[in-house]
Amino acid sequence: MLNSNIPAGPLDSKWEDYKGHVKLVNPANKRSLEVIIIGTGLAGASAAASLGELGYKVKAFCFQDSPRRAHSIAAQGGINAAKNYQNDGDSVFRLFYDTIKGGDYRAREANVHRLAEVSANIIDQCVAQGVPFAREYGGLLSNRSFGGTQVQRTFYAAGQTGQQLLIGAYQALERQVALGNVEMYTRHEMLDVVVIDGKARGIIARNLITGELERHFGHAVLLCSGGYGNVFYLSTNAMGSNVTAAWKAHKKGAYFGNPCFTQIHPTCIPVTGDHQSKLTLMSESLRNDGRIWVPKQKNDPRKPNEIPEEERDYYLERRYPAFGNLVPRDVASRAAKERCDAGYGVGSSRQAVYLDYASAIERYGKIECRKHSIENPSPEEIRKHGMDVVKEKYGNLFDMYNKITGEDPYTTPMRIYPAVHYTMGGLWVDYELMTTVPGLYALGEANFSDHGANRLGASALMQGLADGYFVIPYTIGNYLAGEIRTAIIPTSHPAFEAAEKAVADRISQLKHINGTQSPESFHKRLGKIMWDKCGMARNEAGLKEAIEEIRALKAEFWRDVRVTGEIGEFNPELDKAGRVADFIELGELMCMDALQRRESCGGHFREEMQTEDGEAKRDDEHFAFVAAWEYKGDGWDLHKENLEFEVAHPTQRSYK
């Protein structure tokens, strides 16, 4: 039976009460407790720094050459916090409510409320670290809007907020490395969790430079290894982002929660050809000021600037007047797909819509001209001043668009199309962020807990840092307080030996198949199956086909993959082969999860379940639960955690 360990009492005092009664570990005992952290993105770096500060002995691992490279660095638009600095009606409750509703009532109330409560502390902490957020002329912090909300609660640093937050956490982490509280292992990949007497007690890691396997003991293991969007091959994730650490944990007993909940982001640069290796996001913040449209005429051959205003269909403003261009991501993505499928798409592939800045440039230009007391400004003057404002807010994003497409977004509307971006699903965790394996935790995107079936923009950074800075430092004590008498287990223990042997055998097997096809080619084929049949729209027949195709692909992989190079050297092909093998297994589980969830909710759209006007149709009576999958070797068992909504009562989600 799944126990989410949610504290009793009213929703808004659960976390305070919990903190007041949770077990503590005294400073002397902390020094002899060892914690292993996998991944150094926002969740991992902030957890490693905070636990190091508390006095725990921390070992942190990342597969990149430096902890500063983790993919959190690429987050663009911002981070939410219920500060209400704009006096526009924000509050902890509003942030909680928006997040639950945005997630289409498939997240756990208690976790989300805690997230909203600690959101304000995150901003304080980051500013104290020297994170240079955008400011107003008065010297105070600036905010902007994001999708699915009607207040301005998003803090940002141009279009590179993730970079600045990660550098803040990275610096805090490196400070602990310097002080000797954290030992950092770069270019290391976790390849198994070691479980002894039912508790997580360490890991097997591979040194990616030498190929050697290493054993590391820990009283607890924290997985902060990010999401699994790369199962689709093409996504906005970094090339190295992978599910391997989470998947190994899953196979060692950690249940996987809601694997089918994936987020397709509406504003990405469209695919240009078969050579494409990844997709690039254009921040949701662009929907603050940009307007999305397609021509009213099907297959319109004209250039965008030749199409007059009255022949443009601003379809989001038309369909959702209350939220307009700022509807949540799942809604915006489906609406783009609907227009393109109906023949209104633009660009050579017809799989794109326009994101247009002309009216924002004019609006800002007029304001600036007034500020500078320019009377009767010419259209050129207005444009010039408007472009300066847009450049300051989004310059790096516009430059990136220009480099990739060769087009100038200041003068020509950008072409955009939805792409895989984030995974709401992940390892199932309880209120304390512990998985179903005692002593094994999952933080940030690696867990399933806060975003339900759809994540709101600027909430991933918030969750990663909330988990690492303000949740795990409290909740881990509750477990480790019971471990102060556990002596360090020598890594010669048979469980370590067996785990290392299993890892070595698998690597050797991969290397010696000596087939004909590259790991990359299998990854591409998996991605195509997933995108076509488990992507933006899913149906029963397609999912059943996908499961069969993935099983066949798996068999072919283990028969015919070719891994060049040697085991005992720096060998990215071997790293990749192991990750692709795990993605293939995950793909099957995602399709099974999507198949069992016979409802549409958030990013999970089952074509059989939609309203007359094409919106997602939830089925609260049968599906108000978290699907937690237990690995059984030859298949999976489904466990259900029922979701109780005591405060935010589920309604049909409407942004009209």
Place this chain on the structure above:
Amino acid sequence: MEHYTMNLTLKVWRQKNKKDKGGFETYSVSDISSEMSFLEMFDVLNERLVKEGRDPIAFDHDCREGICGMCSMYINGRPHGPWEGTTTCQLHMRAFKDGDTIVVEPWRANAFPVVKDLVVDRSSFDRIIQAGGYISVNTGNAVDANALPIEKDKADTAFAAAACIGCGACVAACKNSSALLFVSAKVSHLALLPQGAPERKTRVTAMVAQMDKEGFGSCTSTGACEAVCPKEISIQNIARLNTEYGIAGLTNDK
């Protein structure tokens, strides 16, 4: 944009490991689309090498959005290639034309030893940050974020310095392999903000000392670093570091 395809000759540095002497190998690639990124062109070549049972070329890369700082190719004598303000991963093939020969090498500096082929070890940068590239504030110590107003101009200048991605192009471009642009970006970021003031003097002294210890060369103000920086970090940061360093050395009080 008009699309076109091209055939190219690549001369790529191959080095099996740190101890290997290494040397150039020549490859030809055909039908490369002008819409590809530079790294996607390498993907195509590597797929072919794997198919032929040969060892693919190792290179560092991750986000492919120009922000993680992992990619690091020295292309035709210039870190990150011909485009200004651009990382290797954001360089696209329309920068080249049919028939071109492209020479690709790793970053070359004593403090960045080669791991394999085009991959180098930049952990020296992490150790410079460990020496003092932070503000000593534990989680939970902070006051309300708006309790400390910061002039917009200063915040913007600090942000421009903090935009450094730690790729090491500045070192690769410098004839002395100096890391001063990297170090000065961090010193400036933190010195410009009031939060960074208490540790201003110890920070700059410790970071410069660590830089020297790692074996980076001295700065002779050539300006090559600024010219190739993909994030266009200004050389004015080096001037600011020199001022900070001077003040720290001239006054005894910490």
